[in-house]
Amino acid sequence: MSKSETGLRNFNRDEEEFLHDFEVSADEMRTRHEQCPSPELILGAGSDVLPDEISRKSARHLETCPSCAALGRDMADPEIADPNIDEQARIKERIDKESKTQKAAFGWGWLWSRVLPASVVVVALVGAVLWYGRQHASPSQNRTATAPRTGPLPMESVFKLEKPPIRLPASSLLWRGGKQKYERDLANALEPYDRDNFGEAASRLQQLTKRYPDSAVAHFYLGISEIFLNRDADAIEELKKAQSLHEELLDREMHWYLALAYQRTGDRVNAVAELENLCGNPGAYSAQACAGSQELRGGTH
Amino acid sequence: MASFEELYRAHMKPVFRYTFQCVGRRDVAEDITSEVFLLLFRNLEGLDHNQLPGWLFTVAKNRARDYWRHQQVEQRYAENAAMVPAANPQPPLERMLIESAVLKPIHRVCLSLRYLYGMTLEEIARQTGLSELQVKGHLQYARQLLRNQHVKVTK
Numbered sequence: 001m002s003k004s005e006t007g008l009r010n011f012n013r014d015e016e017e018f019l020h021d022f023e024v025s026a027d028e029m030r031t032r033h034e035q036c037p038s039p040e041l042i043l044g045a046g047s048d049v050l051p052d053e054i055s056r057k058s059a060r061h062l063e064t065c066p067s068c069a070a071l072g073r074d075m076a077d078p079e080i081a082d083p084n085i086d087e088q089a090r091i092k093e094r095i096d097k098e099s100k101t102q103k104a105a106f107g108w109g110w111l112w113s114r115v116l117p118a119s120v121v122v123v124a125l126v127g128a129v130l131w132y133g134r135q136h137a138s139p140s141q142n143r144t145a146t147a148p149r150t151g152p153l154p155m156e157s158v159f160k161l162e163k164p165p166i167r168l169p170a171s172s173l174l175w176r177g178g179k180q181k182y183e184r185d186l187a188n189a190l191e192p193y194d195r196d197n198f199g200e201a202a203s204r205l206q207q208l209t210k211r212y213p214d215s216a217v218a219h220f221y222l223g224i225s226e227i228f229l230n231r232d233a234d235a236i237e238e239l240k241k242a243q244s245l246h247e248e249l250l251d252r253e254m255h256w257y258l259a260l261a262y263q264r265t266g267d268r269v270n271a272v273a274e275l276e277n278l279c280g281n282p283g284a285y286s287a288q289a290c291a292g293s294q295e296l297r298g299g300t301h
Numbered sequence: 302m303a304s305f306e307e308l309y310r311a312h313m314k315p316v317f318r319y320t321f322q323c324v325g326r327r328d329v330a331e332d333i334t335s336e337v338f339l340l341l342f343r344n345l346e347g348l349d350h351n352q353l354p355g356w357l358f359t360v361a362k363n364r365a366r367d368y369w370r371h372q373q374v375e376q377r378y379a380e381n382a383a384m385v386p387a388a389n390p391q392p393p394l395e396r397m398l399i400e401s402a403v404l405k406p407i408h409r410v411c412l413s414l415r416y417l418y419g420m421t422l423e424e425i426a427r428q429t430g431l432s433e434l435q436v437k438g439h440l441q442y443a444r445q446l447l448r449n450q451h452v453k454v455t456k
Binding site for chain 1 (some may be wrong): 305309313314317318320322323324325326327329331333335338339340341343344345346347348355359360362363365366367369370371388389391392393394395398399405406407410413415416417418419421425428430431440441444447448450451
């Protein structure tokens with residue numbers, strides 16, 4: 001741990017006398033504990049949230065170091081672990097501020113109900129044009145069209161849960177029969193997803209998957225919503241269904257978010273399998289996938 | 302069905318406490334607690350309220366895992382350091398600090414962070430959520446309690 005040198009040197013007279021009474025020197029105390037983990041690690045060790053290797057080392061240390069074990073117990077005392085008045089005020093202020101923004105956004109619901117379906121139609125047209133272009137492009141153009149989104153991503157982003165933007169493949173908008181109704185239903189189901197209301201999105205998308213069981217888009221965004229709701233096992237089921245429907249445009253997203261869901265449930269084997277798939281094929285999510293795979297296999301950052 | 306305000310009032314402190322125990326840093330616990338309740342706010346309608354408060358703690362735990370995964374410095378430390386305590390026997394002060402029945406947890410934490418882990422008053426204040434003045438007061442009081450106990454034992 002990073003122990004402050006000045007912390008030990010700046011003892012006042014009473015503190016020096018105190019240590020003298022107990023016949024111990026500051027240096028001796030410092031030497032005894034310079035190999036101890038930080039208070040953060042001591043606390044985290046008891047919570048099943050640390051990466052495996054650190055967790056093992058910290059737990060082993062706590063078994064043999066009564067001072068650190070006592071510190072871990074004492075830090076959990078409500079007098080210390082509860083938020084103080086300032087912390088409570090800041091949390092409240094942040095929630096008030098952001099929830100007001102949300103409420104204001106909800107007030108525009110009437111606009112969404114008109115703008116979103118229109119957007120879907122525009123995206124449909126763009127998608128259809130792109131799809132047509134890809135089918136008729138030369139091989140070299142084709143490679144350009146599917147050029148991977150590469151570039152190293154910062155390590156901080158690996159496994160960070162980020163909402164994928166709504167992307168609608170042309171096929172989802174050229175639904176066999178009842179095209180307009182499907183578009184309308186899809187727009188309605190994705191509207192709460194767009195404003196981060198994952199509970200409502202999951203509910204609507206679930207209905208949608210019942211009506212359109214072959215809609216990869218519906219299963220995919222339902223899976224994503226369920227990850228955000230911490231229903232990781234359900235998310236895996238939905239993402240697997242989406243994957244089985246072979247929707248090319250969302251294929252790499254499906255692998256990535258499936259890996260993320262597996263990783264969140266602690267299923268490293270399947271998470272690594274999905275990541276390797278992305279890592280081995282250059283394109284979107286490659287860099288994260290390679291880093292994530294290395295991390296799960298026990299590699300270091 | 303409980304309103305957001307009711308849920309916030311009922312569960313904010315336990316969620317913060319739990320998160321602090323997971324990450325050991327108050328500023329991070331503050332951020333995660335805010336995120337958890339914002340997510341609750343956004344998903345209140347679609348959420349099965351029977352899942353509460355478990356849902357809140359699961360979200361907090363996942364965020365705490367994400368946090369630790371990105372703490373590369375801590376990880377490197379853990380990989381390199383032996384993390385074994387010194388083999389020589391505990392000095393009487395350290396033994397008394399752990400075993401003393403007269404000390405409250407807050408006293409032991411302040412004493413440990415100051416004399417075993419070598420922290421400054423400012424660092425202790427940041428770790429405990431107390432003011433520096435409060436830390437100073439706890440240390441003075443706790444030293445006096447230990448001295449009194451020490452005198453009794455050695456008599």
